[in-house]
Amino acid sequence: MKLNILSRVMLLIAAMLLAGAVHVPIWQIDLVAPQYPEGLRLLIFADEIGGDVEIINGLNHYIGMQTLHTDDFFEFTILPYILYAFAALTLLVMLAGNRKWLTALCILFLVFGIVSIADFWWWEYKYGHNLDPNAPIIVPGMAYQPPLLGFKQLLNFGAFSIPDIGGWMLLVSGLIMFGLTVYENGWWQKLRKKAPAAASLFIPFLLLTGCGKVESRPIQVNRDVCANCKMNITELPYSAEAVNKNGKVFTFDDLKCLLQYNEQQGKENGLTLFIADYNNPNSFVEATTAWYVKGGKLSSPMGGNTAAFTDRALAEKFSNEQGGNLLDWNTVSTQ
Numbered sequence: 001m002k003l004n005i006l007s008r009v010m011l012l013i014a015a016m017l018l019a020g021a022v023h024v025p026i027w028q029i030d031l032v033a034p035q036y037p038e039g040l041r042l043l044i045f046a047d048e049i050g051g052d053v054e055i056i057n058g059l060n061h062y063i064g065m066q067t068l069h070t071d072d073f074f075e076f077t078i079l080p081y082i083l084y085a086f087a088a089l090t091l092l093v094m095l096a097g098n099r100k101w102l103t104a105l106c107i108l109f110l111v112f113g114i115v116s117i118a119d120f121w122w123w124e125y126k127y128g129h130n131l132d133p134n135a136p137i138i139v140p141g142m143a144y145q146p147p148l149l150g151f152k153q154l155l156n157f158g159a160f161s162i163p164d165i166g167g168w169m170l171l172v173s174g175l176i177m178f179g180l181t182v183y184e185n186g187w188w189q190k191l192r193k194k195a196p197a198a199a200s201l202f203i204p205f206l207l208l209t210g211c212g213k214v215e216s217r218p219i220q221v222n223r224d225v226c227a228n229c230k231m232n233i234t235e236l237p238y239s240a241e242a243v244n245k246n247g248k249v250f251t252f253d254d255l256k257c258l259l260q261y262n263e264q265q266g267k268e269n270g271l272t273l274f275i276a277d278y279n280n281p282n283s284f285v286e287a288t289t290a291w292y293v294k295g296g297k298l299s300s301p302m303g304g305n306t307a308a309f310t311d312r313a314l315a316e317k318f319s320n321e322q323g324g325n326l327l328d329w330n331t332v333s334t335q
Contacts, residue, residue, distance in 0.1 A: 003094075004184075008094045011176070014172075014176040015091045017172055018083050018084075018086050022084065022166075023166075025165060027043075027163055028163075029146050044164075046079045046166070047076045047077075049068055063131065063137050102177070113174060121148050127145070147159060147161045148161060151247045151248045153248075153249050160246070216243060216249065216274040219276075221236060226251060226302075227250040227252060227257075236282065237276055237307065238255065238301060239276045241273075241284060242262065243274065244270055244272075245270045254301050255300070255306045256306070257302055257304070258275070272286065273287035274287060277290075279310075285310050290310065291310075291315035291327070293322070294324055294327055296322045296324030306327075
């Protein structure tokens, strides 16, 4: 049987999206740091690299990463033709109306997507790990591979990698092909019958993944910068962090700076706050669950003069020995 009219219209839309993706950015990597609060952006097109390439290349020199040039990637010479070819094949399937051709097109595009993602990851791996041993800045054991998707902290830079408009166009094209393949081959009816059983297997997975906890990360003394006052963090016992819902970490040199930043972001900012355990400053505790001692002999970088402890008994002991007022989160966060 032939494809119905609606399926052919959807394939026409998919073909237009495939051809259009050649002319707009497919992927973007945003870099944010205290010295670049406005951010830097690397744009990846089908045939070139764009955005703040020269600035990023200048920064890469200091840590020994290779500079980025369009001519260094053979993918840019073939990718536009591949996308145009897929657009032409999609139009051919639309005109022929053959279901088997549609299934073959869907599988071929899926393979193309997997190979493209693997190639992109390998490109990022090479550039993040093959570093110049004579670079001005060398951090033993440190690699600078950007995230394939999502957020990753690289020294004092936060890197956020997501599809750009062209990437979303390709994704929609693939979803159209997949959806039509499932529908036109009658697989949808079979999936509907098996949906309850599949859901029973999938729900536990959702519960496990949905319960993921936002986590802090170790602070690098004299390298990490306070997101509020822009000073280098020099004393771990007073340090703090805020983590947003995407996992991006903001570091602070003092509880005072953390509270100021949190207030500036507004009540519904989605930040999870962490504070260094004064007795074990390499470990962080959620700020709302900690107990605090303020004043006495404490002297923190920005004058907050507050230490955090994992439980009340430890805080009381410290307060009795060193002076200062014992406070809970509700009190310390409003002073």
